Amino acid sequence: MTTAIFTIVYYAFTIYQFMVIAYVLMSWVPQMRETPIGQLLERLVEPYLAPFRRFIPPLGFIDISPIVALIALNFAHRGLNAILQQLLL
Numbered sequence: 001m002t003t004a005i006f007t008i009v010y011y012a013f014t015i016y017q018f019m020v021i022a023y024v025l026m027s028w029v030p031q032m033r034e035t036p037i038g039q040l041l042e043r044l045v046e047p048y049l050a051p052f053r054r055f056i057p058p059l060g061f062i063d064i065s066p067i068v069a070l071i072a073l074n075f076a077h078r079g080l081n082a083i084l085q086q087l088l089l
Contacts, residue, residue, distance in 0.1 A: 002088045009084065013077040017070060020045050024066045048073075 023045040026032040033042060052065035052072070 005084060005088065006081065009080060013073065017073060020066060020070060
């Protein structure tokens with residue numbers, strides 16, 4: 001039971017990280033954002049990225065807020081794992 005919870009959490013965070021990366025890569029090809037998959041990714045990822053973009057200004061043409069968002073997501077994953085370990089083990 002406990003390993004199943006850890007596995008589900010791991011895959012949920014991993015899938016969301018890949019979604020963020022795919023959304024960022026789609027910005028290089030603007031036509032990709034017009035596709036149904038691009039619109040779905042925008043609805044799922046943009047609410048998470050918006051607070052980071054509000055506080056971290058772009059450096060010229062480079063937006064580093066997704067990098068900071070991915071690092072924060074990694075910290076959240078580790079924190080949730082630590083909390084789950086304390087509760088379940």
